Amino acid sequence: MLFYILLWLAVAIAAVLLYCKQAFAKFAKYGVKHFKPLPLVGNMGPQMLQREHFVKSMEDLYFKFPDERFVGRFEFMSPMVVVRDIELLKRVTIKDFEHFLDHRTIITAENEPIFGRNLFTLKGQEWKDMRSTLSPAFTSSKIRVMVPFMVEVGDQMIASLKKQIEDAKGKAIDSKDLTTRYANDVIASCAFGLKVDSHVDLNNEFYTMGKEASNFRFFQLLLLFVMMSFPKAMYKLNMKFIPEKVTRFFKSLVLDTMQDREARNILRPDMIHLLMEAKKGKLVHDEKSTKDPDAGFATVEESVVGKKKINRAWTDDDLVAQAFLFFVAGFETVSSAMTFALYELAVNPDVQERLVAEIKEHHAKNGGKFDFNSIQNMTYMDMVVSEVLRLWPPAIATDRTCIKDYNLGKPNSQATQDYYIRKGEGLVIPVWAFHHDPEFFPNPEKFDPERFSEENKHKIKPFTYLPFGHGPRNCIGSRFALCEVKVMLYQLLLHMELSPAAKTCIPAELAPDNVNLRLKGGHWIRLRNRN
Incomplete structure (x- = not known):
């Protein structure tokens, strides 16, 4: 035998x-x-x-x-x-x-009705129609009115930090935790119309659900690649990438918010409102906002696919799927960009001080007022953020x-x-x-915002700089992400001085146990109150 x-x-x-x-x-x-x-x-x-x-x-x-x-x-x-x-x-x-035209199949709508219907996972004509539907929501004219929400969240963050940092020595913090909480609260406000303070209420439900949905450690990494390699088998086994409780939470949140606004005739200029407008077919491109030369070097332009007018009815699940995608993208990728921006500013004090000088100059010039134009008119800020996205692109491949x-x-x-x-x-x-190829970016491991100065940025070869992808499938939220990162840096640097902490990972080395970008030992920096 x-x-x-x-x-x-x-x-x-x-x-x-x-x-x-x-x-x-x-x-x-x-x-x-x-x-x-x-x-x-x-x-x-x-x-x-x-x-x-x-x-x-x-x-x-x-x-x-x-x-x-x-x-x-x-x-x-x-x-x-x-x-x-x-x-x-x-x-x-x-x-x-x-x-x-399509991304690889990771999650199917049959297996996960919410996540499988978002803009990233949709295919073919359905993707084109959804892109055309959503594109008007991400122009500068729409994002401009959301900046006060971002500023309000930043004020919460600064108030919390000032309470924690009471002596001249400052305090060592894990900047990934700081930026994730900030990004969480921005998405809660700008997308869902919620007022959340994750710096005070550390374990609020919105934050804990976001952590569970976007923290891809070893098992999730393995499951991700298995799903992409064997999608049919994973479907038959009913394997899910997003926990069921997370799906239920966001579906209930979006639909209840929409229902409440309809019943009480509430109008708030956030993503929920824009999705409601999209469902009614009222979300259209502003002629003046189809080109945004002031959005920043890293911004990607919308293609003809996104500018087409379509007449298509979307279900509640379709709208919930888009809201959930905004959340996951805003929670992880934007906070990643912020985290590495803080790291590079902490270990490059000359860059930090030059950026602080620009922030203070604009702050004085505008009489302390802070809005969309304040951000878009800051040249060195855009250079710094552009270089962060080159050296540490949140989407390491597409x-x-x-x-x-x-x-x-x-x-x-x-x-x-x-x-x-x-x-x-x-x-x-x-x-x-591509971003680390010395043929395209000399001395690629050096953090050098001068690559994106007026004198140098024309030297960057087209298609070698791809922080938000390229072509019709580029990232629809590039303007929102850039604005959010810049608002956060403006507010934090106006009040705080960054420096390396004892546990800061120098030189930077990525942790291999996470599909996201994480430094070994954490993202530790020291914060001090500015005089």
Whole structure:
């Protein structure tokens, strides 16, 4: 009996190894350079064992083959093309965008009706229609009226910090905790119309739900890649990425708020109001706001897809899905940008003092008044934020799914065959690697806002700076995110001096146990009250 069990086990192992060998032969057949994959896990071994951050594995692959137009990577058994060539990147994101319209399937609407219907996960014509519906909500004219909400949240933060920092030595704080609480309260106010003070009420429900929805540690990282690699299997197993209680909380919050506003005829210029307008078909582009030259260097412009007028009815679940996406994006990605901005300002005091001087100059010039124009007119502020987003892009990579077979051409000058990416296969745009390539950004590990000065920013090669993506699938909330980061820095630096703490991670090193950007040991800085 034991003999037959061992025999069948040996046959099964042999069959798996043979299947893997055939699956992993695709890149080699066409001369596409790649690292040798392991059976079943592909090139995911270091991430599964928490030996290195995803950033490191993507960097290693990008820089190992400098003469390639594109390289290969296996995420478990799924072949992924990683783009290295700028001209190819232009084709994929703009010229031949219709071949790469969608993101990879992570979560389906059938499995998770709320999260599976958001702007990021929608596909095809549905995505186009939703993008057109939501685009008018993110113009500068709409964000302008939300700045007072951001300022109010910032005032709460400063008041809390001043109570904590009573002596000249200041206080060491984990800036990730600070910025996450700030971002949480901004989203609560600007998106949901709620007044929350997470610096005082440390464990309020809105904050704890946000932490649970966006803190992707090892299990969530593993589940994320498994879902992308085996979406059908995950659907059949009813595996969920977002906890059910989080989904219920946000659905109830959005629908109850909408119902209350309808009943009491409440009008507040926030995202809930804009979603209600979208449902009624009343959300349209302001002719004056379709171009926003003052939004900042990192801002991405809306494509023709987002500017089309559509007439489509959306369900309550569709609107809840968008509100939830705003929350997750605002909670994690914006707080990440803020966290690394504070880190770089703490370890680069010369940059900090120059930015403080600009803030004080504008503060005096405006008589202490603070609004949207105050932020957009600050040149050095924009340089600093642009460089933070280069060095620490919150979206370290982005992806596309090929929806129609596409000829990528030859991977290199020695290849003899063109490589066709097939329908359903994935493609990766390695944002972090482009931003850290010395060919595009000399001395790339140095924090240098001068790269974005009037004298230098024209030297930045198009398509090499991608903090909010590129093409029609770019980040719809770039203006909101930039404004929020700048408001936070303005208020904090006006009142606080930043410096390294004893536990500050110098030099910066990423923790490998989180899919998000986290420094080893935490994001510690010291704050002191300014005189």
